[in-house]
Amino acid sequence: MKKILFGVIALTMAFASCKDDDGGDDMMMNGPTPKDPDKAEVVSVDRFSADAGNLMVRDGSNGLPEANEAINYDMGPFITKGLGPQGEMVEYYNFDVQPTAPAPIFVLFRNGESTPVEGQLNIINVIPGDAGYNDFWLVTKVTVPSDYKANVITSFSEIASAGYPTETTTLVVNCPVVPEGSTATKRIGGGNAGLIRGWYKGKVVNYFSFEEKALMTSNGMVPTSPIFVTFNINPDMSGGGPPSGFKTETSSDQTHNVIETIPADAAYSPLWLVNVYDNAAFDNVSDLTSAKSAPLMASGVATVNCPVVSIN
Secondary structure, three states: OHHHHHHHHHHHHHHHOOOOOOOOOOOOOOOOOOOOOOOOOEOOOOOOOOOOOOOOOOOOOOOOOOOOOOOEOOOOOOEEEEEOOOOOEEEEEOOOEOOOOOEEEEEEEEOOOOOEOOOOOOEEOOOOOOOOOOOEEEEEEEEEOOOOOOOOOOOHHHHHHHOOOEEEEEEEEEOOEEOOOOEOOOOOOOOOOOOEEEEEOOEEEEEOOEEEEEEEOEOOEOOOEEEEEOEOOOOOOOOOOHHHOEOEOOOOOEEEEEEOOOOOOOOOOOEEEEEEEOHHHHHHOOOHHHHHHOOEEEOOOOEEEOOEEEEO
16 A cells, blocks of 8 residues: 555656756756756657557548647547446547557656655657557656756666666556647546646657546556447448447437446546447447447457546
């Protein structure tokens, strides 16, 4: 329990510390100069390239944003109306398929201190399109000297070169990396709905943070929770499955996709294990019980990052 509590506190402080830093007093005596995030180059991000995307790959006709173009996740196809286990109306964002193996995010602590270095941006070493990228990050503690100044270190290679000790926690955070200017305004339970800045190989990177439920690794992996979905065309037919879009109610964008857990549940995870049911059962599906009773076309076909952002 102490380890979990430490992780949650560390994460909260880490994200709270991702603020603009004026660098006025950050010159190290006879040492390296801190970098100013306001003056640093911002990395280009493309979530819809063939390397980065899976269900959402730009093809020139589907209207997905161009490389490094700001994304509005409050508009389709990036937000979906589904159903909760008891038939609640829920909304969730769509951040595409993500693996269960988290990528590390590095949070810096001065030697002997229990809170992250104030003003230091967190550090990642992969972005969408890079091998090993994941929206889900495993918080990794980095211990730096007691006289360390914020934002002297801005890349994993600098951490490694300095030989700073690292400690892998079990805390997982859902922080999709997106182009600068992107928006996703909905959250459950409050929290920061704006972009948070971090470092990637000496450049500034922007990401969202979804904190509707504290997540811990399960055997080193991101935990998953089932979701039952159906498409306009069943996946065993030509043009079926995801390309045909989710089936919705007439003249509505309400799907009958049903999630098995909500953030209040102990087993909740925003990384959903996708099960596809026959769209002939669409009208009969209204909650988890009826979704599980529907004829199943395929099970466990993908893991998708879809944080729940509203429940009515």
